[in-house]
Amino acid sequence: MEFEVQDNQANNSIQGVINLQPQVNQVQAQQQEIPIKQTDLQVSSTLEESVAVTLLRDLRQIGVKLRCVLVPTMSSNNAKELRNWDLWGPLVFCLMLALTLSLSGNNDDGPGIFATIFVLIWVGSFVVTLNAQLLGGKVSFFQSVCVLGYCVFPINLGALFTLFFSFFYLKMFLVIGCFLWSTYSAVGFMKQLIPEQKRILALYPVILFYLFLSWFALIV
Amino acid sequence: MLDNLNQDVSILQPSLQMTDSQVQNRIRQMKMEDPDEQTCYQKFCNLFTIEYYREYFDVTTELVIAKVVNAFNPFSGTFFDIGGGIPELYGPFWILNTLIFTIALSVNIIKYMQLKPGEHFEYQFEIVPFLAIFMYLKTLIVPMIYRVALKCVSQDRLTLLHCFTIYGYSAVVMIPISLLNSIPNPAIQWMLLVYVLFAQTSFLTSNFNQELKYLPKEKKYMIVGLVAVVQITIMILYKFYFFSSFNYQQLGLVKKRTNTHILQHILGAN
Numbered sequence: 192m193e194f195e196v197q198d199n200q201a202n203n204s205i206q207g208v209i210n211l212q213p214q215v216n217q218v219q220a221q222q223q224e225i226p227i228k229q230t231d232l233q234v235s236s237t238l239e240e241s242v243a244v245t246l247l248r249d250l251r252q253i254g255v256k257l258r259c260v261l262v263p264t265m266s267s268n269n270a271k272e273l274r275n276w277d278l279w280g281p282l283v284f285c286l287m288l289a290l291t292l293s294l295s296g297n298n299d300d301g302p303g304i305f306a307t308i309f310v311l312i313w314v315g316s317f318v319v320t321l322n323a324q325l326l327g328g329k330v331s332f333f334q335s336v337c338v339l340g341y342c343v344f345p346i347n348l349g350a351l352f353t354l355f356f357s358f359f360y361l362k363m364f365l366v367i368g369c370f371l372w373s374t375y376s377a378v379g380f381m382k383q384l385i386p387e388q389k390r391i392l393a394l395y396p397v398i399l400f401y402l403f404l405s406w407f408a409l410i411v
Numbered sequence: 412m413l414d415n416l417n418q419d420v421s422i423l424q425p426s427l428q429m430t431d432s433q434v435q436n437r438i439r440q441m442k443m444e445d446p447d448e449q450t451c452y453q454k455f456c457n458l459f460t461i462e463y464y465r466e467y468f469d470v471t472t473e474l475v476i477a478k479v480v481n482a483f484n485p486f487s488g489t490f491f492d493i494g495g496g497i498p499e500l501y502g503p504f505w506i507l508n509t510l511i512f513t514i515a516l517s518v519n520i521i522k523y524m525q526l527k528p529g530e531h532f533e534y535q536f537e538i539v540p541f542l543a544i545f546m547y548l549k550t551l552i553v554p555m556i557y558r559v560a561l562k563c564v565s566q567d568r569l570t571l572l573h574c575f576t577i578y579g580y581s582a583v584v585m586i587p588i589s590l591l592n593s594i595p596n597p598a599i600q601w602m603l604l605v606y607v608l609f610a611q612t613s614f615l616t617s618n619f620n621q622e623l624k625y626l627p628k629e630k631k632y633m634i635v636g637l638v639a640v641v642q643i644t645i646m647i648l649y650k651f652y653f654f655s656s657f658n659y660q661q662l663g664l665v666k667k668r669t670n671t672h673i674l675q676h677i678l679g680a681n
Contacts, residue, residue, distance in 0.1 A: 388471040
């Protein structure tokens with residue numbers, strides 16, 4: 192298709208010729224192919240790659256974000272990385288924690304514990320984020336749920352430790368250490384988004400949330 | 412009209428006068444309710460937007476801490492003077508959740524201390540959903556009872572949200588007491604419970620008294636009596652369901668079998 196347009200200033204109109212003749216010549220048709228956009232190439236390539244490659248890429252992204260969240264260095268790279276939230280990481284850690292606690296030998300209500308931990312983590316993150324938003328913080332909803340979910344990872348480690356050790360005070364010491372690590376990371380992220388005079392009000396529910404989860408990890 | 416708001420408000424009791432930021436909030440709220448400025452979903456589903464509830468979370472750390480410290484003092488009666496007496500929902504909600512956590516913790520500690528040597532400790536958390544439901548229902552229903560009673564004696568200055576606020580903050584006393592309740596001595600446990608009953612009732616009545624000063628004596632005593640009776644009922648429930656030294660399975664609060672309804676257990680066991 193070709194256009195020819197002229198600006199006719201005499202009577203304020205635009206005249207032109209639109210040539211709608213299809214390209215009959217095959218060589219010319221090939222040369223005038225619409226260039227394939229970059230994203231189309233990416234879409235077709237991710238559809239054609241193997242499942243292992245896809246999973247490994249997602250796991251690598253989860254690992255990168257985990258390192259950003261759990262090694263609180265407050266760099267701007269961290270902040271940018273965290274802005275691309277995803278909920279795969281929180282789901283993986285939530286399932287891992289629920290499975291660990293429900294399969295440990297100390298109880299007779301495995302499915303009940305699994306359901307309780309699962310509901311507790313998601314509803315708890317939801318309520319804590321809602322609280323931060325209601326207090327006037329400029330925190331994006333899913334980004335906050337994402338960070339709270341990633342910070343559950345140390346409690347995961349604590350639950351795994353309690354499986355292997357049996358001396359109660361050692362377990363308590365390790366679980367307290369994991370709780371402090373989780374809380375420090377989550378607080379470091381949320382601290383920046385709340386105005387100064389309401390900071391403790393928004394951070395106290397985070398502390399309560401991780402305290403509850405750590406208590407579960409210790410007792411079960 | 413909006414400019415004269417503070418002057419109109421100043422004819423109310425001094426304890427309910429608004430500060431500048433509260434006036435701004437009120438102006439914002441009135442704009443929100445102005446039908447010309449509302450978006451479509453705000454007209455119909457205002458209850459589901461966050462902005463609707465933001466007004467009740469307009470608190471600072473010092474305000475909440477001041478209110479909590481005031482709640483530990485059963486005789487002061489100055490609760491509604493702090494921060495201009497605006498109702499808020501942050502304090503009651505998080506005090507409630509903390510209370511659920513501490514009661515669950517102390518129930519487990521009591522059970523742990525009652526173990527005979529050689530017995531394996533089984534933690535008890537089937538009680539947590541039951542406890543949570545009981546607490547949430549209590550915090551929803553009891554302020555409504557208070558509001559209805561206040562309406563009957565024609566006292567309109569304390570709204571339902573004020574009742575929610577003061578009832579929520581009165582539960583703060585329960586938090587350290589429930590942790591102390593895990594001491595195995597029954598005399599200490601009864602004394603702590605009596606102290607909580609007394610502290611909560613006198614906190615509530617001394618604060619209602621500030622607003623009820625101008626009523627005749629019978630109506631005042633009726634309100635005080637109602638508060639006391641409700642508190643006694645709740646304390647008895649605490650003692651015999653949550654803090655008792657009975658075997659929890661006997662009380663039917665533990666689901667040993669998966670197919671039976673929990674209510675049948677309670678009725679059957681009693």
